[in-house]
Amino acid sequence: MPRYFTQDHEWIEVDGDTGTVGITDYAQGQLGDITFVELPEAGTAVKKGDAPCVVDSVKAASDVYAPVSGTVTDANSALADEPELVNSDPENGGWLFRLTLSDATELDGLMDKAAYDAYVAGL
């Protein structure tokens, strides 16, 4: 399944019209230990660039932006008890929420893995 990345260090993996969103390994490394994740509720309509999710770490509270527009269908409830999953497994078990994409063409503006790695290397 294709995976895309944003300049704000979110990833989205797309399966048909469903996208799974999380933050990248680089992002969790910058934030430090995650202490709490505020997740969106199913049914929440988000526009690309909205901040439906907040990640609290020992250093800061950071918005997580929606990489594309859509409607939230699900959130990773395991993070309520284990926010540390975002640190230990950010690009898999530490996913944040899923949404149904309303406009798949918005993916065109995002980076693939190689482009994102090059972007991070330049930071």
Added chain:
Amino acid sequence: MTAPNTAGWRPEMGEAHSGDDATYTGNRALMLEERLIFEIGDTATTGVDLDPAPAAPSRLGGLARSTPIGLPGLSEPETVRHYTRLSRQNYAIDLGLFPLGSCTMKHNPRLNEAVARMKGFKDVHPLQPKETVQGALAVINELAHWLIKLTGMHAVAMTPKAGAHGELCGILCIKAALEARGDPRDVILVPESAHGTNPATAAFAGFRVENIPATPDGRVDLAALTARLGPDVAGVMITNPNTCGLFEPQMKEISEAVHAAGGFVYCDGANFNAIVGKVRPGDLGVDAMHINLHKTFSTPHGGGGPGSGPVVLSEALSPFAPLPYTARTADGVIHLIEEADAEEFEREHFGKPLNSFGRMTAFHGQMGMFTRALAYILSHGADGLKQVAEDAVLNANYVLRSLEGVLDAPFAHSGPCMHEALFTDHGFAEGFSTLDVAKGLIDEGFHPMTVYFPLVVHGAMLVEPTETESKAALDQFIGALRSVALRAKQGDPALKSAPHFAPRRRLDETQAARKPVLAWKGDLTGA
């Protein structure tokens, strides 16, 4: 003559000793270990000896407590010792330099305390008849006068009780002014270099918050701000001097652009200490600004006393200020204007419109801080306040220039800083962070500086020495920070486990945030 008996008067040093041993009590010499009050108290001990309550029918009905209350009992000396022992583990401005950036931890002059303890100020009650507290009301009115003078503004709302409360007051004035003209603007712009409370305040008041980026030299990006202005923008919230410790030289242009687009300018005045007596925010086009009396005007804070955040207002926002407020009429009487009489009073005495958004507090504000702040202003005078700002800036620049060769100072190239110096973690050895430096400073006997704020730089360390530190105190702090910073750059493994000499070693802050234990879980009631 016989030889003097020397036994006992010449102490002998024992073998060299590591000093790591635990003591029987857990105390370390005069640093006393103290358990929780629940662990030292019990239900059998009490500090007061009262007669049994007379048998009388209770009016509480089903609300009367039927189970033991479960609070620990201690005798009076046990209670006094408990809190005195805990207080010895605290760090305070009365113990040493307190370099928390953006907090302005300056000395609290004892003259202020003497004034605040005068009987006519400390023993009055907010519900007393107003004619019996004319002196106290005069203090509020006089302080209001000087705050308006110092800021070049039109009016001041005295009741807000701290900085963020003042922000809310100012933003609610803006909201009320927009509602009064039927203008449904709902966006507040907040630059990256603003205080963290600014976006929270705007969101709390129902506005949407949008960020404005900073320029590479740490200032508001005027072009980006101007480009975003429009009919949906209610205003901007700008911290000046900003949290990078820099003055915003384009403040006037910013205000003009915002006003031209129909918005209002809120200035976060938390850093007013750097410019008091030198710059009047009213001259820069500011519409509302809170003043932290507990920072710039030296009233105690950070556990030593409550905050107080009066908000100065432009002529455009003044009609919307909260009630109550003081006003002196031609007969010399000072009135505390409440809801019921406000409109009639304004019409009769001043012929002004009144459109107050409501009230922020039950009473008139933080009286004990008003007396202290007025004592501070009057004892310093205009020249003294000007020197406060100059010395605060001088001290911060001394810190910045003394350390820029050791610590990365991202904006040092753009000229002098204002009241605080900003450093980053750039150049530390692999695995070493700002947090390690903060913990190392605890071992050196200092409260750490502000860390990881502002967010615009990596691993921020924000140092605000204030004007009340001597050169000797600054040199000692600079030496300590230099020493700890060098250990971070060289990768001294001992720094990773600092503090070593504090009553507790490094605490697990992550676990404390993830699984906080906020209440004592034991049981006193079963005893």
